[in-house]
Amino acid sequence: MLIPLILSxxxxxxxxPISRRNLPKQFLSLAGKETLFQQTVQRxxxxxxxSAPIVVAADDHRFLAAEQLQELGVTNANILLEPVARNTAPAIAVGALQALDRDLDALILVLPADHLIGDTEAFTSAVTRARSLAEQGWLVTFGIRPDRAETGFGYIRRGDALEGDTFKVEQFVEKPRLDVAKTYLASGEYDWNSGMFLFRASRYLDELQHHAPAMLEAAKAALKKANTDLDFVRLDAEAFAAAPNDSIDYAVMEKTSHAAIVPISCGWSDIGSWDALWLAADKDANGNHVEGDVITLDTEGSLIHSxxxxxxxxxxxxxxxxxxxPDATLVARRDASQEVKxxxxxxxxxxxxxxxxHRVVRRPWGSYDSLESGDRFQVKRIVVKPGAALSLQMHHHRAEHWIVVKGVAEVTCDEKVFLLAENESTYxxxxxxxxxxxxxxxxxxxxxxxxxxxxGEDDIIRFDDVYGRT
Known part of the structure; x- marks a missing residue:
């Protein structure tokens, strides 16, 4: 069984300013109609x-992940919620443990949710080659064939050839200086480290037991003590927080003697900066990538988004x-876009x-847009999806007026329940x-x-909520 493990x-x-903690880039449509997360799931x-994917997501993004899976018609995915961020190695550990519940011989394909791949046929071919190695016990990583001297990626040096244009891993290399990156490119022996992997779930856990046993025990405890909430598996916060904060490269891949690499050219980008998005995007005759209401005069080689x-x-x-x-503007040299952090x-x-x-904040029931605020007042535009409801709540420090401008709302206020139509209001x-x-x-x-x-948004006492936020 091949189980995609989507790290989100x-x-x-x-x-x-497009990607923010509450709505990060993987859940945005940056290259195509679907979001990067949805494109990853579809691939x-x-x-x-x-088989159905396993998704590891931050607790704050649980409804984003669930909603975007539903939009694709994917209803049988497992969604594991990280209470705290602990890097890729612990996330893959809980995903591997979950995969073993489905199949003791499961192969897991680890995919970051925020990558762009232009050539899906080349990607599929590389997965087929990697699968053959993984079934033999190798821990396989995918190396992107470099087309430029890039200092923003780690590199992997290929070692002895294995089978069908696959190789042992000779060395993992940190992000290099430009002069060093140029020597890597000229040698033809190095590939970019993509952060995508394929291996048996059991083999990864065996390696973790050998090289990082405390991490494995924390992952096991977090899953054993997990709670099921709606369609989500909430990992135990205390147990998962005890896991060392480490990447799969440091925890396993740089230490194992069974690391293999499959080189691939598939139009890959990690969309790790605005410059990376410009490189991957379609451009006009002047080398500009524009989106929204934009006029460019005597402008070239630029990315302009409204x-x-x-x-x-x-x-x-x-x-x-x-x-x-609506609330922020970024202006930067394209070659300085890595400094946005x-x-x-x-x-x-x-x-x-x-x-x-963002000014427009998404919620499981819809969204709100903060239109105006001042001393002791705030104005929002609220949109509630059909059939959805906000929590039954109260506030200690504010009163509210609601004016319906579209549709019909059902309002509960203490013991009263009534309908509010367009152009009607309540206090x-x-x-x-x-x-x-x-x-x-x-x-x-x-x-x-x-x-x-x-x-503030923290002045909310919830008494009942269909989304489990009480």
Whole structure:
């Protein structure tokens, strides 16, 4: 049995301001109609003899993962929730343990959820070659054939040939300086480290027992003490936090004597920066990749994205990145786009929210858009999906007014339950228990006006919630 193991816990900070902690890049449509996560799932389930995937996701992203799987019609996936981030080695460990519950001889194909692959036929062929090695007990990694001297990736040096254009791994190399990367490219002996792997679940766990036994024990305990919540498996927080924070490369692949590599050229990109997205994207005659309402004059080699329905015009620019959202704008040299993470770090250090949330925040029941705020007031546009409902809740520090502008809402306010149609409004006093539900078949849209001494999202006491957030 070939089981795709999709790792979806990343935060994608180098693609700020589009990618943020609450909505990271793997759940965004950056190259095509589907999100990177959905494209990864589609590639994996289309492989010969592939079974339902196992997804390892951050707890904060559980509803994003579930909703995007449902959009693809994938209803039989296992979704394991990480209570804290512990890098790839522990995540793969719990995925491998889960795979053994399905099949003691299971092969797991480890795929990061945020990679782009342009040539799926080449990818499928490489998986077939890797599968043959994995069935013989090798731990196989996929090496991307380099087409440039890249300093943003780790490299793998190929060793002795095995079978069918596959090789033993001679050496893992950290991200090199540019001059060193040029020698790697010229030698033809090195491939980029893609972070994709294929091996028997049992073989990986055997290697982990040998090289990192504490990590394996923590993974076992986290899964044994896990709770099932809706369609999710919540790993035990204390047990999983005890796992060493380590990558599969450091924990296993650099130490095992059974590492093999399958070189592959498949239009791969990790979309690790705006420059990487520009390299992978379609471009116009001037080498520009534009999205949204954009006018470019005397501009070349640039990536211009307007995501807030506002016109962006550029004049006389070369090799730059301009990205706008409703609450933030990034302007940078394209070759400096790896430094975006420093902006995110500065936002965190200063206590600002733009690294964390977009102005439009998605929730399992729909979304809200923070339109305006000031001293003691805040205005939001709320959209509730058909059949969905907010939690039964109360606030200690604010009252709310709801004005329905589209659809029909069912409102609960203390002991009263009533319908609110378009152009109708209601007042929810401070301290009242209230709920909003959409009983119809079209989205409900309303304007919420909050007033009070404190308007933070943490001023919510939930009494009942269909999404298990009480």
């Amino acid at each position: 816990g990343g935060s994608g900070t180098r693609l700020w 994996s389930v289309a492989l010969p003899e592939a 995501h807030d329905r506002h016109l962006v015009a550029t004049i006389g620019l070369k090799d730059v990145v301009v990205v706008t959202t 420093k902006v995110v770090d500065q936002l965190k250090a200063s206590g600002r929210s733009e690294h964390d949330l 929810l006093p401070l301290g009242s228990r209230h709920r909003l539900r959409n009983p119809g078949k079209v989205p409900v849209e309303l304007i919420e006006v909050q007033s009070g001494s404190y308007l």
